[in-house]
Amino acid sequence: MTHTVLFELGCEELPPKSLKTLRDALKSEVEKGLTDAGLGFDSIDAYAAPRRLALKINQIEAQQADSQKRFDGPAVQAAYDAEGKPTKALEGFLRGQGITADQVSTFNAGKVEKVCYFKDIKGQSLDALLPNILQTALDNLPIAKRMRSAASRTEFVRPVQWVVLLKDAQIIEATIQDIQASNQTFGHRFHAPEAITLAHANDYLDSLRNAKVIADFEERQAMIDSQVKALADEVGAIAIVPADLRDEVTALVELPVALRASFEARYLAVPQEALITTMQDNQKYFCLVDGHNKLQPYFITVSNIESKDPTQIIEGNEKVVRPRLSDAEFFFLQDQKQPLASRKDKLKNMVFQAQLGTLWEKTERVAKLSVALCQFTGASPLDAEKAAFLSKCDLTSELVGEFPELQGIAGTYYARLEGENDEVADALGEQYLPKFAGDALPQNKTGTTLALADRMVTLVGIFGIGQAPTGSKDPFALRRSAIGILRLIIENELDISLENLVNLALAGYGDVIKDHDKTRADAVAFLEGRYRAKYEDQGVDVDVIQAVQALSPKSPLDFDQRIKAVNHFRTLDEASALAAANKRVANILAKETVTENTVNEATLVESAEKDLYQTLKTLTAEVQPLLNNRNYTEALSKLAALRTPIDAFFDNVMVMADDPALKANRLALLAQLRGLFLSVADISVLQS
Structure with missing residues (x-):
């Protein structure tokens, strides 16, 4: 029942x-x-x-359900004497269970047979x-x-x-x-x-x-979604509905009643991010934008009552939000009284890190590195330097003081008002991208340059003073920053090695960092160590990452191209057999010293080794240009043709021949084979 x-x-x-x-x-x-x-x-x-x-x-x-529980007693040998009568040990067990000798059973406990009692337990x-x-x-x-x-x-x-x-x-x-x-x-x-x-x-x-309570969370949320959309549609707008705010509003009301209110259009001159932030965070309102994502002079509030006079609720919310919007407007206008560039003097009094100096000193290093990176990013050195010098100035503004999340965004608005070009102005906001895993990257070259330079200056500086992240302690968020660096390089196809990148950043520190060699080694190792986290987040298998890491590629772009090649290779029918063959070859070569890597064609006697040699020779000529162009995916796909000759080789050829010349020649052949695959990745570590 x-x-x-x-x-x-x-x-x-x-x-x-x-x-x-x-x-x-x-x-x-x-x-x-x-x-x-x-x-x-x-x-x-x-x-x-x-x-x-x-x-x-x-x-x-x-x-x-009723059940049975077993209670274990002494070994049978210790439970009964020579006449088969209960011993003291068994009597103690019987007393403890409140039973008689005829109620005990026995069971096999490994090498010993023991007495036990099966007690019936009625289900509660x-x-x-x-x-x-x-x-x-x-x-x-x-x-x-x-x-x-x-x-x-x-x-x-x-x-x-x-x-x-x-x-x-x-x-x-x-x-x-x-x-x-x-x-x-x-x-x-x-x-x-x-x-x-x-x-x-x-x-x-x-x-x-x-009784006017919608107890089901999802039902209430669906009501809110529907009401908000209907109110937005009435004015031809789209509601901004962040997931966290949507959940919070759903959790605040028992009976959701959405109402649309408005504010004076003059406030739209203020950076819309400031208006949206204050309305979302402080008032729990849903803001409305048009099809171009431009804020409209409306907002939606979700009331917890069905009012007989909704106008009063609407007017009450409009009255509450007006001072907040006025504050944002006041800060925005006050900031414009002082040019962005003139704010650098305040940066000279703001400490970035005690041993690394002020925010202005950091800014100077970022500017120097930004100019150096232009050769890789294709940005204008003049734009990059200008953007770098302006990059932290908005941190001293009234608007960012009130709305810290507007750092960079405020700078973009002020730079535009002062007539800076789009490359420079947009870069001020884009320097903080990506902010989190999966976030968008900067859209212009100057923004990419500045974002990369800023992160590298911080990372190298912190490593230079011996404060690298340990355990869960990462006050400068260097782990997240490092993945951002890798993404900026890879997704913008910047052909630069990590060592070169670190060296360029180190150049801006001079004597401030005492041990450049240790800093370089530690910073490069740290960045390389983030590959695994980055690719695991993308769903790449660990063995694929290890196959590429075995070669320690110097450039993130090169690393990424190899990852893509190995990932594709795994989809081929030949992949499993070739991975196993490479593992076998690696094990053989690990135990033998190969002194000569050149194969003597005249010493090849078996048809299987001749076929392997000829296929290897042909493929090497075809694959080498692909490797030179980093077309690793096509290179590995071509190498899949080696499966049949490799299988035939191991089926028909004795590598460890008694004749030293035959053995050495066959080992040289395997070394060539292994070397060709290793020009892309160590596929011997792939799991079948």
Whole structure:
């Protein structure tokens, strides 16, 4: 027999940013508890609203199955004397279990036969087990700070007001979080605050819906999505709906009612990023843009009540947002009274890092490196130097002081207002790209140059003073920065080695960094060490990465081209056999000293080794130009033709021949074969 169980924990308003996490964790913990208790069930539906967490457990069994538990006693040899009577050891076991000698059994415990007692255990009922399972689940929720309320000794993220625990239509007797369980829940705080008696566990969603509460998180979110889109469509706009904000707003309302408000068009002269930031972060509004991503003078707020006069709510929100937009406007206008370049004096008083100097000293190094990198990026040295000298000036602006996330973006606006060209102006914002894994890269050459230079100056400087990341400690985010460096080089196809890049950065530090050799070695090793994280994030198998790392390519672009080649090679039918053959060849060569790498054609006697030699000779001529052009994918594809002659060679030729000349010649042939594959990657490490 199965039942439907409803559990609801009613609270004061739960933390909106944690609501989904708490819901999912509660479901997961209860699933675990039921499974551990041996209570079968079909599924669990989890619900969450500002004042409640709830679970509906479908088709759960009425009780545990009966079971049998074995209790082990002494070895049979020690349990009975020579006459077959119980010894002291067995008597002690019998007393401990409360049984007689005729109730014991025996079992084979390896080399020894032991006595035991199989005790029948009757399964406990759902009613008896569930309260403890639920309380344990609540105790295990990921809550950073718990609180007590009133005289209760139990703790939770917010004060608990009521508990519902129903098995079909029956209340399960339980005390959870010091609250006696009942069949009474409560509706919307304002629209329907009175108690609601639930006749059956299946009535939960509908009963609350009638009381103006949408308990299902996804249902509420779908309502918000639909209402927001409809309001945006009415004014021909598109709503900006970040995932985190969408979840937070859903967690703030029991009954979502979206309303569109507006603000004065004059505020659109302010950088829209500042307006969007203040409306999203401080007011939880959804901003509206046109098809060109230009901010429109509207925003959408999601109310928690169905007002008889929505105009009052709209006007109230417009009144609240106006001072915030005015502040942003004031900061923007104040900043324009001072040219961007003149702000460098303040940078001279801002410490970047105690041993590496001020932000202005860093800026000078970034400018020098940016100019040097132009030969690789194709940027204009004049634009790159100008952008570098302006790059940190907006950090001293009022706008960035109020909205730190606008660093770079503010600089772009001010540079444009001062007449700088697009290359320079856009680079000021693009210097921080990519900000995270998968983020967009700079779109212009100057931005690419500045982004690369800024990261390299920081990385080399920090390594130069011996403060490389250790464990989880990475205050300058150098691990993320290093992957950004690799992406900037690879995705822009910049042909520069890591060592050359580090050397160019080191040149800007002079005597500030004492040991250039150690810094160079450490920084290059660190950057090379990030290949694995970068490619694993892209879904590349570890053995593919190791196959390329075995050759230690100097250039990230070269490394990437080899990765792509090996990844493609793995899709070929011949890949597995050739990887195994390369492994066999590598093992043979590791045990033998190959003094001569030139094959003497006259010493080839077996047809299989002659065929392999001729195929190798032909392919080498075809592959070498491809290797010279770094066309590794086509090169490896051509080398796949070696599978048949290699298989025939190992089937028919004895490498370790008694004749020293034959043996040496065959080893030289294998060394040539191995060398040809190693010109791309060590495919012997590939797993089949």
